[in-house]
Amino acid sequence: MNEPDGASAGDVARRLGIAVTTLRTWHQRYGLGPSQHSPGRHRRYTATDLARLDLMAQLTARGLPAAEAARTVLAHQHAPATQPSAGHNSGGHDGGGHTIAVGPAAGPAARGLARAAMRLDTATISGLIAAAIRDQGVADTWNDLLCPVLVGLGKRHAATGRLIEVEHLLSRCISGALTAVPRPDDPARQPRLLLACAAEEQHTLPLEALAATLAEHGATSLLLAPRVPSTALTATIHRTRPTAVLIWSHTQATGDPHQLQACLLGRHQPLLAAAGPGWPDLPPTIERPADLTTALALLRPLAQ
Numbered sequence: 115m116n117e118p119d120g121a122s123a124g125d126v127a128r129r130l131g132i133a134v135t136t137l138r139t140w141h142q143r144y145g146l147g148p149s150q151h152s153p154g155r156h157r158r159y160t161a162t163d164l165a166r167l168d169l170m171a172q173l174t175a176r177g178l179p180a181a182e183a184a185r186t187v188l189a190h191q192h193a194p195a196t197q198p199s200a201g202h203n204s205g206g207h208d209g210g211g212h213t214i215a216v217g218p219a220a221g222p223a224a225r226g227l228a229r230a231a232m233r234l235d236t237a238t239i240s241g242l243i244a245a246a247i248r249d250q251g252v253a254d255t256w257n258d259l260l261c262p263v264l265v266g267l268g269k270r271h272a273a274t275g276r277l278i279e280v281e282h283l284l285s286r287c288i289s290g291a292l293t294a295v296p297r298p299d300d301p302a303r304q305p306r307l308l309l310a311c312a313a314e315e316q317h318t319l320p321l322e323a324l325a326a327t328l329a330e331h332g333a334t335s336l337l338l339a340p341r342v343p344s345t346a347l348t349a350t351i352h353r354t355r356p357t358a359v360l361i362w363s364h365t366q367a368t369g370d371p372h373q374l375q376a377c378l379l380g381r382h383q384p385l386l387a388a389a390g391p392g393w394p395d396l397p398p399t400i401e402r403p404a405d406l407t408t409a410l411a412l413l414r415p416l417a418q
């Protein structure tokens with residue numbers, strides 16, 4: 115921490131991405147308060163206080179009850195001092211603030227993930243995502259943990275033009291965790307579901323989440339992502355004769371409806387779904403699942 119007089123409760127709460135009331139509760143209940151005191155002034159948090167609170171925030175974000183987390187933190191009290199991680203020392207060069215705003219509905223795990231992403235802390239990012247998938251399944255992890263952080267990150271990037279490194283690292287960790295979800299074990303069978311990104315579309319994560327949640331529900335899918343040209347898509351439909359094809363477009367630039375029409379030109383007519391916010395208005399014969407759960411319900415019965 116750079117301030118010679120130590121930091122205020124507001125500063126610390128902002129840096130750790132937690133509410134000031136949470137900080138006060140940790141102080142009152144577990145004694146994790148500010149240790150520096152100048153007469154006539156509010157007490158200030160030192161670098162050692164911040165390191166303790168950072169550990170507390172990480173442990174609670176991983177789901178440890180606060181009392182247990184506090185016991186662990188206090189047990190570390192006399193161990194060699196932990197340095198606050200790099201992100202906390204970085205003086206606001208990312209355009210203001212040290213965490214990504216994840217919205218009021220997001221839980222502590224999303225705030226913990228946002229903090230870990232800002233610190234470029236690969237091990238914690240991957241650990242939090244893997245633990246959430248194990249405990250809650252892919253769909254809840256995607257909706258409640260990953261989407262709030264991705265949306266917050268997108269807003270922050272749009273406002274500042276920065277954090278591309280955070281976006282890339284987080285995306286890779288998410289892909290890794292979703293790919294690690296075990297697939298149904300039937301190598302002899304050709305998957306009946308085809309999931310593909312639209313031509314030039316690089317946003318792959320929603321499709322990766324869909325493939326992983328389908329797998330969790332016993333359904334295999336063939337995933338082509340990113341950037342699938344229309345000719346490659348129609349050739350794959352011709353070769354694999356899927357029962358359903360879902361095409362993802364995230365931005366208007368990639369949502370050209372001609373690539374959808376091309377999928378229905380052959381003799382084989384799969385169910386066709388256009389997903390993602392990039393598509394314009396489309397004929398009602400094309401399915402438009404609005405979220406992961408709806409897409410799962412639409413495709414799962416067609417996986418056999």
Ligand code: B12
Pocket residue numbers: 260261262264265267268269271272281282285314315316317318319320321323324364365366368389390391403404405406409
């Ligand atoms: C990660 C990311 C990237 C990564 C993608 C990595 C990967 N492997 O996927 C990379 C770095 C490659 C990238 C590139 C770009 N990106 Co980008 N990216 C994002 C980010 C942060 C998250 C994307 C994501 O996965 N979102 C998933 C969910 C969270 O998206 P959602 O729209 O909120 O979801 C809604 C629905 O789609 C639905 N839904 C959610 N999940 C699912 C799942 C299924 C199956 C279904 C059916 C529905 C569904 O529910 C949600 C609520 O309605 C977004 C921010 C954002 N808000 O999405 C920007 C964002 C999409 N990117 C943006 C831009 C501009 C770009 C680039 C053009 C930047 C550039 N100049 O190069 C390129 C585009 C390249 C291309 N041609 O595709 C803009 C798009 C603005 C616009 N509307 O046109 C966004 C919104 C950021 C911003 N605010 O400016 N990006």
